[in-house]
Amino acid sequence: MYELNFVTELVEERLATGKLRWLANFREIHRDYKIGEITVPIYATGGLEEKGFLLSRVFSAFVTPKYKIHFLFYTAPEINVKFLRKFVIACKNRFKGDDWIFIGLVQSKPLEKALKNAVENIADKRVGIAVYSLASKVEAFSKNVLGKALHKQLKLAEAKFEAFYLTDYLKSFAMPFVLGVLILVMITIFGGVIGAVQPVTLLVLAFLSLIIGHQIYKTQYHVTLTLDSKGFELREGKHVTKGKWSDYTDITIYITPGHETCLRLYSKGKTLDLPLSKIGISRKNAYNTIRQLIKRRS
Known part of the structure; x- marks a missing residue:
């Protein structure tokens, strides 16, 4: 339940930050949305139209199909074929015409073979389905175009939060770039090479700095946090910290001197901070869920 x-x-964080924009430009997100007798934790609507620069909008207006896109995300300890059929029928009855329907399903228990086969054999071309098991890490998706696209973008075998942190990325880029400029200046001054510092060499240096900086960022600064009902795994660059909720006795919301929000975990004489600001997870929901896990296992 907690993992779900x-x-x-x-999923909500990905929708809100545009990480599923390759499926559609989702503009509205509903929580606990009713589809017939089924309550869906997340329902999002959008379209394929571009909202960027003028040329993008003009191209979108004349070329991009005007389909309305529906994304529904449902979780349960276990999902069977009967429920799947009921859910798909309810969605098709609600959303008529040429609308595209994406359905993401996540369950705690391993996938049954019957469910896997039912998902893979979905015949309707306007319905794409992807189903994931948190227990076995097994996934299945409908073999149509929408199903393949959803599977490629969703990737929900685990609750893994991560975020691109611009300040650290710029720092990673600046280090090799500044070092490269200094080397070019030294070559010009001490090596007598005229024209070592010029637009072409600076462009090449900037390109190389992007490649090197990306690697520095991934190995030194990039933060990911994986959560489940037993514990967590925090990766900060190459540094990995793993913990179990049963090892901790309390939790608070902690504000760093840099005004970033963390969840501070307390154990015997030690504390550990789980970053929230960097990964985009809801402070309230994360605090309440992890607090329940700690109290349950303490």
Whole structure:
């Protein structure tokens, strides 16, 4: 149950930050949306139209199909074929015409073979389905175009939060670039090479700095946080910290001197901070869920 809550938070964060924009430009997100007798934790609507610069909008207006896109995300301890059929029928009855329907399903238990086969054999071309098991890490998706696209973008075998942190990325880029400029200046001054510092060499240096800086960022600064009902794994660059909720006795919301929000975990004589600002997870929901896990296992 707790893992499913984490995954739901992850999907909402991806929708809100545009990480599923390759499926559609989602503009509205509903929580606990009713589809017939089924309550869907997340329902998002959008379209394929571009909202960027003028040329993008003009191209979108004349070329891009005007389909309305529906994304529904449902979680449960276990999902069977009967429920899947009921859910798909309810969605098709609600959303008529040429609308595209993406359905993401996550369950705690391993996938049954019957469910896997039912998902893979979905015949309707306007319905794409992807289903994931948190227990076995097995996934299945409909073999149509929408199903393949959803599977490629969703990737929900675990509740793994991560975020691109611009300040650290710029720092990673600046280090090799500044070092390269200094080397070019030294070559010009001490080596007598005229024209070592010029636009072409600076462009090449900037390109190389992007490549090197990306590697520095991934190995030194990039933060990912994986959560489940047993514990967590925090990766900060190459440094990995793993912990179990049962090892901790309390939790607070901690504000760093840099005004970033963390969840501070307390154990015997030690504390550990889980970053929230960097990974985009909801402060309230994460605090309440992890607090329940700690109290349950303490």
